[in-house]
Amino acid sequence: MPLNNRLKEFRAxxxxxxxxMGQLVGVSRQTISQIERGDYxxxxxxxxxxxxxxxxxxxxxxxxxxx
Amino acid sequence: xxxNTENMTKIKKENKKxxxxxxxxxxxxxxxGVILGVVSGVIGDNFDVGxxxxxxxxxxxxxxxxxxxxxxxxxxxxxxIEYGKGKRVFKKWDGEDEDTIEKAEAHISIALMISSVTTIxxxxxxxxxxxSDAVFNFNGFWGMxxxxxxxxxxxxxxxxxxxxxxxxxxxxxxINPEKNGSVYDMKFQKKWEESCDxxxxxxxxxxSRASFKAVNSACLTIWMALFFIDMIWRIGIMPMxxxxxxxxxxxxxxxxxxxxxxxxxxxx
Numbered sequence: 001m002p003l004n005n006r007l008k009e010f011r012a013x014x015x016x017x018x019x020x021m022g023q024l025v026g027v028s029r030q031t032i033s034q035i036e037r038g039d040y041x042x043x044x045x046x047x048x049x050x051x052x053x054x055x056x057x058x059x060x061x062x063x064x065x066x067x
Numbered sequence: 068x069x070x071n072t073e074n075m076t077k078i079k080k081e082n083k084k085x086x087x088x089x090x091x092x093x094x095x096x097x098x099x100g101v102i103l104g105v106v107s108g109v110i111g112d113n114f115d116v117g118x119x120x121x122x123x124x125x126x127x128x129x130x131x132x133x134x135x136x137x138x139x140x141x142x143x144x145x146x147x148i149e150y151g152k153g154k155r156v157f158k159k160w161d162g163e164d165e166d167t168i169e170k171a172e173a174h175i176s177i178a179l180m181i182s183s184v185t186t187i188x189x190x191x192x193x194x195x196x197x198x199s200d201a202v203f204n205f206n207g208f209w210g211m212x213x214x215x216x217x218x219x220x221x222x223x224x225x226x227x228x229x230x231x232x233x234x235x236x237x238x239x240x241x242i243n244p245e246k247n248g249s250v251y252d253m254k255f256q257k258k259w260e261e262s263c264d265x266x267x268x269x270x271x272x273x274x275s276r277a278s279f280k281a282v283n284s285a286c287l288t289i290w291m292a293l294f295f296i297d298m299i300w301r302i303g304i305m306p307m308x309x310x311x312x313x314x315x316x317x318x319x320x321x322x323x324x325x326x327x328x329x330x331x332x333x334x335x
Contacts, residue, residue, distance in 0.1 A: 043265055
């Protein structure tokens, strides 16, 4: 499933590394890395948690494009 | 109703498409089986397989404890080297570069796989040593050395496999601090799984599925091999019983777990 994301960009804005980001949303550093690389699409719950960290909308961080 | 009719049409179409090749494979497998059966019978009737079996038995009686020791020594050394490589790479990691930490985790995975393979092979050779009377015959040079080799190999394998697994798990926990569980804990696997997140649980699921498929293929292949080997060596029903028990346990546990998970996902 092609899910684009700007997680790395948003993460850089608040100056947290992948491990810290993982701690904030309750997942591992590896999962954050996989999301950023596009290797893993987060669940709705996780996407909402991520958006909440940045006080942004889910659609600002994640976008879906038809192949 | 229309959806169900369309669905049934789709199912019939898929079955028809794949069915032809399936029948061809079944017929080919039947003829291969017939040929192998005839060949096994010819070998059994015309070759002194007792001599081959005696040769294997004599070899095992003399050398199986030595093979245990050699295998454990070589492979555990490789395991610890892999662990060491993983640790060195981890120390260079800046906390962000995923390529670096992937290399470290690859070395750790290899170390863990080696520890499991070493345990299985050493246990196998330990059984072979006992069956071939290598351990307690006390005749000649090897008769005196083999009991020492056997007990030392078993003990050192158990100790060093545990040490290697502990080191690999502890290093994994340094890389992933959210992970819980100690190798010494009887509930280690449960605690570790509980500390896995959604992505890691999906990976575990995919790996389990791959393992299930591999066990299925392996059990079928081994069953076929034992079927034909029995024609030559008359090995009895025990080997086939063991393989089929493992096959059954794998299939029943997998489908039971899948059914349980499907039920659970329906609850709020």
